[in-house]
Amino acid sequence: MSQDLGTPVTSAPPRGAAPPARTPKKKTKTGLSALAAKRIAVLSALVAGVAYGWGIGGNAAHYAYAAAVRSMSANWHNFLYGAYDPAGFMSVDKAPGALWLQALSVRVFGYETWALLLPGVIAGAVSVYVLFVLVRRWAGHAPAALAAVLLAATPITIAGTRVNLPDSTLILTLLVATYAFWRALEKASPRWLLLTAALVGVGFHIKLAMALAILPVLGIVYLVAAPASPGRRVLHLLGAGAVTAAVSSIWMLIVGLTPAGSRPYMDGSTSNSVWQMVWSYNLFDRADAAKAGKSAELPVLPDGKVTPVDQGGDTGVFRLFNDLIGGQISWLLPLAVLLVVVGLVAAGRAPRTDKARAGWLLWGGWLVLFAGALSFSQSIHPYYTSILAPAIAAIAAAGLHLAWTDRRFAWALPVGLLATGAWAFVLMSRSSDYVPWLRPVVAIAAVAAAVLVLVRRTGKFAVVTGAVAGVALLAGPVAWAAPTFQTPTDPRTAMFQNFNPLAGPNPNALSTGIDLTKLMAGGPKPGAAGGQAMPLPPPIMFQMMPSDADPKLLGFLKANKRGERFDLATVGGTGASPYIRAGLSVMPMGGFVGTMPMPTADGLADAVHSGQLRYVLFGGFAYDSPTALARKDWVVRNCVRIPPPAYTANPWMGFTSALFDCKPGA
Known part of the structure; x- marks a missing residue:
């Protein structure tokens, strides 16, 4: 018989002792039955699913991930290597785990926005119930039900899950891993611990080192509270570490062992190395203030200011409370900080294997570790903070229940x-x-x-x-x-919400601190004498980051295609994305940010001379680098610029971009 899931576990039962009988109708001190708590959790998960999925057919998907999913769903080669473009020229600049699920969904249901978002919506809703199960094993029915409600109501979790981001999938993976860990902790079970390790390795394929960040917390809690000898605890952890390392390395080994000419170039790497992309580009450079965004010349906004790199505000202990992030995640953060201290004090001098204290250490460690990483990382999006939501919900729920039922801590x-x-x-x-x-x-x-x-x-x-x-x-x-x-009706708002989703009343406010309503105040009209102001023009920023392909350019490229491998080459992920999503084969020069040395100027020339490429479009939101400038110089010297009216009816696109024909008369 299994242990009563509604009763918090305080210590391991003696060997051979019969587990307590399951009593679903047993009341807690709050008067909430196990059945009622389960119903609340199921309802919370269903409501969360509706909130995450409401109107997703009209939502705007993340422009880069949507383009990659279209390319990855085209064939299994692109699927395996995480190709960003249909020709498999460049990979995405992250591990493709979450995109695999989206690509499978697209292969089943077709390339629709709702199909892109469906895996994340399901993961988000299931996470609510998994958290309920986790907290129920630790603290009982009532706090488990409350934790499910609190997680479902977290603003940034709702905003982020309504876009096809990897975070909801990562959160579900880590919650299931934590469930396996808790089962391992209860009886020092190496099998459950190895499953935990494997699941964390799976999480690595979803969001790389962010998944591994939970390992120190799990290791410390197991060393402190597992009912086994010190030697066995250490051996168990060593075995688990080996499993995590092995599972985490699967995709990297596949890519690393594949000849460079038989796979996409690894974006985020200057040497076509998957190891550099994973560890340098996605980890160490983000933690290094001297490198984060400093390896390239930054784009300039219409007001002449350099684009800020950090999208989460200034680093420091108060970042999670600032004007941008505070309303996304921190509503219950002060309460959680207070209650985790109360919980640890309440555990007092309990036995080493006391599971109540282990739970406070587990969720408190989750909160402290991820909050610290997000507070001091040099480059974050606000939606990254959704990783804090399960810990905040678990701590707040269990702590309120403790203070409600234990008069010693009623003051809390x-x-x-x-x-x-x-x-x-x-x-x-x-x-x-x-x-x-x-x-x-x-x-x-x-x-x-x-x-x-x-x-x-x-x-x-x-x-x-x-x-x-x-x-x-x-x-x-x-x-x-x-x-x-609400699905934004303004395309500018929709565009920024799809790559940097925010909750709250002013989603126009960018994480760079820019308000789009201010950018729409006017600007120099292309070709107007004296810089005549155009009332409410599309801002330059909008043209630098187009949300949709220009219809006239699409028609121009299709009409002039002569069997080239690439319909177009353009700069960075923002420039390539609309046209990949529209079904064209696009070479994303320089990768996502436009700075990678692929192709070089010579490589671009070879693509033109071998008949693989004819048209090159400059523009879009991308960074400069020596290689990027060399590519631009080669095109300007060797190709013919096409007059804007020939490929666009939008004067602002003609003002902010340039299309070149590198084989005129072909």
Whole structure:
């Protein structure tokens, strides 16, 4: 018989002892039955799935991932190597694990936006229930149900899952790995621990080193709390480490052992090395302030300022509370910090194998480790912070339950509720024009709940107390999540939301601190005397990062195709993406950011002379490098520029881009 999942585990049972009988109707001190808790969790997962998937057919998918998925779904060679373009010229600049799922979905359902987003939506909804199962084994029914609700209501989780990003898939993988770890911890089971290790290795194929970041936490908790001798604990961890290393290396070994001419060039690498792409480009360079974005000349915005590299604000301990990220993830972060301390104190001098303390160490370690990495990494998107959501939800739920049921820590309820209400008031004040009536409601609810938990925490009135506390905890996050359900009608907003999704009332605000509404204030009209202002023109930034292929250029390229391998060569992922998504074979020169030495100027010349390429388009949002400048110089000297009216009806595209014919008269 299995152990009662509704009762928190505090220590390993004696060998040979019968496990306690399962009693689904048994009440906790909160009066919530196991069946009711399970129903709440299932409902939370279903609501989350609806929120993640609402209107996804009209959503804009991440431009680069959508292009890569189209290419990867074309054939199994592109699928295996994560090709960015249909010809398999360049790979994506990350591991393709999450894109594999999207490509499979596209192969089954066709190249539709909803098919791209479907795997992530499913992963996000399942994550809610998996967290419930995890917290139930550790802390009981009631906190498990609350944790599911809190995770489902996290604003950035909703915003990020509504785009085809890898994060929801990674979170599900790590949660399942954590479940396997908890099973390993309960009885020092090497089989469960090896499964944990393998799942973390799978996570590496989804988001590289971010998946491995959980390993120190798992290792420490196992060393501290597993019911086995020190020697066995160390041996178990060594074996698990070997499995993680082996599973993590599978794709890299396949790529590394394939001749360079038989696979795409590894984007993110200056030497076509998958190892450099994985470890240098995606890990060490991001952590190094001297290298993050400094290896290339940065694009310049219309106001003359250099584009900021860091999209998460200044690094430091307060980054997660800043104007950009605060409203995405930090609503319950002060509460979680308080309650993890309370939980560890409550564990006191319990036996080494005490599972209550192990749970606080596990979730507290998850929170501290990922929060530290996100606070000090040199280049992050706000949606990266969704990795914090499971830990915040688990800690807040278990901590509130502990304070509710243990009078020694009852003081943490009013303190936590008041702190949460005060922080919510600050966050909502940053967008004071958005539902302004909600701020006083949350403030009053926090104060009322703080009083009620001290005087009316039991009996029938406990339901009212819980409801008021729920308003204080959830009203702000739910209000910030609400705008994500609306499909942006403005193409500029949709464009930025698809690669840098944000929750809250002003998704126009870029992570660079730029408000698109300000960029639309006007600009120099191409060809106008004296720089005459054009009322509400499409901003230069929009033309640098086109969300859709220019229809006239598409027709021009199709009409002039003469059997070339590439319909077009253009700069970087932003320039290539619209045309790959439209079905063209495009050479993304320089890879995603445009700086990689592929092709070189000589390689570009060879492609032209061998009949593989005719047209080259410059423009788009990309960085410069010596190789990029050499490519541009070769094209300008050897190709003929086509007058913009011949390939576009958009004067701004003609102003910000240039199309060259490298084989005129062909």
